Amino acid sequence: MADAIFMTAVGILALALLLAALRLAKGPWAIDRIVALDAMTILVVSGIAAFALISGRIIYIDVAMVYGLVGFAGVVALARYLEGGL
Numbered sequence: 001m002a003d004a005i006f007m008t009a010v011g012i013l014a015l016a017l018l019l020a021a022l023r024l025a026k027g028p029w030a031i032d033r034i035v036a037l038d039a040m041t042i043l044v045v046s047g048i049a050a051f052a053l054i055s056g057r058i059i060y061i062d063v064a065m066v067y068g069l070v071g072f073a074g075v076v077a078l079a080r081y082l083e084g085g086l
Contacts, residue, residue, distance in 0.1 A: 010050055017043045034078050041071030 020043060023036035045068045052060035 006050075006053075010047070013043055013047055013050065017047070030082055034075060034082070037078075038071070038075045041068065041075070045071070 017040060020036045020039040024033050024040065027033040027036055045064045048060055048064035048067065052058065052064065
């Protein structure tokens with residue numbers, strides 16, 4: 001039962017990643033693309049954490065944390081650039 005719920009959650013995660021990728025490609029403004037990129041970063045971090053749970057390897061949690069920090073720094077840099085402060 002728990003495995004079925006977990007796989008359903010992973011499927012919803014994949015669908016959300018696809019929708020965010022569509023927004024990234026289609027977004028009419030640069031800020032829409034940045035928000036979609038940030039959403040994709042969060043979804044990929046969640047996917048890496050799910051993979052760590054499935055595989056039973058704790059090292060992937062470290063990878064997810066580093067990816068999240070790099071993604072956050074990238075989104076902040078892009079936002080500062082669009083604001084004109086970088």
